[in-house]
Amino acid sequence: MTSPIVVVGSVAFDSIKTPFKEVSRVVGGAATYFSMSASFFTTVRVVAVVGEDFGQRQMKVFEGRAIDLEGLQRVPGETFRWKGEYGFDLNSRETIYTRLNVFDQFAPRLPASYLETPFVFLGNIQPQLQLDVLNQVKAPKLVAADTMNYWIERTPAELGRVLERIQILIINDSEARELAREANLVKAARRIKAMGPEVLVIKRGEHGVLMSRDGDGLFAAPAMPLEEVLDPTGAGDTFAGGFMGYLASSGEVTDATLGRAIIYGSTMASFAVEDFGLSRLLTLDAEQVHERFRAFKTLTHFDEV
């Protein structure tokens, strides 16, 4: 029943500064975090572009994982670069720069082997590129997407077309409020679902996740309380990878699998923030994932009397 997933998004060089440590030019990007995370559950087919500076040493992070890189283009020029800096509480982040580089001219082109992939994740890129990918996949079973304030403000029409064609939107709380023009998240969820998606997943960082399923059925999960949080970079994409990875591995989308998918997504994200960049995900094993999933059960379970 396990289905593969196609993901489109950035593969990047990140520079990250926190009050505790700074790293430069480490492998990052939405598609990277997503695919690393989802590969714990199923095969991920990556659609992205890198420059000539992205070499064998960088490619090593994908090695030995269920990550198909046939759709990763290498073109002349420099790889997408991002630099961010965090304040002391690690909740506030400032983007120092975003250099699109080779992503500026990116025309996603799916290899023939990707065309019948049942699960699709459209990472946070220009909505027109999300549509270009979606137009190439034949009869996908489930499409989920991420977006951000930049596209909500600059390309609302294209984003609107994306929303009409996806089943699940995964965004953070401030983006949900901005997209719906409504501060109350319960009301915002209803408005956003009227734009197309049947399911809305709202990421709230250290405060967990809120999901609006079919109708008004809400599901909420706290974040795992952690003793060490070193770097939140990639947590959202890692969440999406665990969420979609679990759904694709279960092969069906029901209230029950959606709930477990939220917990698997939260589980994966809780590891990602424990070290800088991809470091923690690179040493993670399946048993640790299942152990933390069970810890989520202990964390949240109560019996009715």
Place this chain on the structure above:
Amino acid sequence: MTSPIVVVGSVAFDSIKTPFKEVSRVVGGAATYFSMSASFFTTVRVVAVVGEDFGQRQMKVFEGRAIDLEGLQRVPGETFRWKGEYGFDLNSRETIYTRLNVFDQFAPRLPASYLETPFVFLGNIQPQLQLDVLNQVKAPKLVAADTMNYWIERTPAELGRVLERIQILIINDSEARELAREANLVKAARRIKAMGPEVLVIKRGEHGVLMSRDGDGLFAAPAMPLEEVLDPTGAGDTFAGGFMGYLASSGEVTDATLGRAIIYGSTMASFAVEDFGLSRLLTLDAEQVHERFRAFKTLTHFDEV
């Protein structure tokens, strides 16, 4: 198995201003919200003081409920008054004034009928008064307390003596961080438990509750997502009332009853914020409480596969 609870705390006149509405001189206070909430589960014995301006009309809010007012003193002078103002997101609150009035000379004196009460809740008042109450109760089975930044900063020695004698401390996240001098809540919980309490309950407002039980066993619950939040005044005390009320009604303190107590506390608080002051609690019935408790189960439940 149901045990009564003694609560000490303020019975007050509140004035509340939000961007949407303003009310003046309505009945409030920690002991009021606590006892209204806990009375859905068991009998509550109130220890507090009011002035001559607190008349029959004000006493009506307690009528017909399992609230014993033998320990409510009426003395010459004015009742405790508090005025607070909320910003647009209702998370930030400014205290406009606090007038202790008759509370300034308050010497809590428990009626003979209160002395053998098994469950005790020490509301947020001067730690020395909390100790005075505790010294009068004979062999309590469970003592819980609230406190605030003011006492953490001004009377740390007295507060320390309170902490040594209670089993459960119920405070908000900023108070937990200040008391432990530690920003990370998992580490802060460990430090605070080393000061005395076996269980720490950390209230996080709209982000729910985190509880550290025996050892390092954590329990977390989201707040119920609500479409209308009109006034957060009293939410914390209403939470404590539901939490202690359920524990006292179950008669035993185990990991299972503590988890359900968090959910009953969250349930009661979710009603309190839906209208101004005590209004929503005054019209609430037991069936609505149980229905929302079940909604919490739906909100948070997931199966392991």
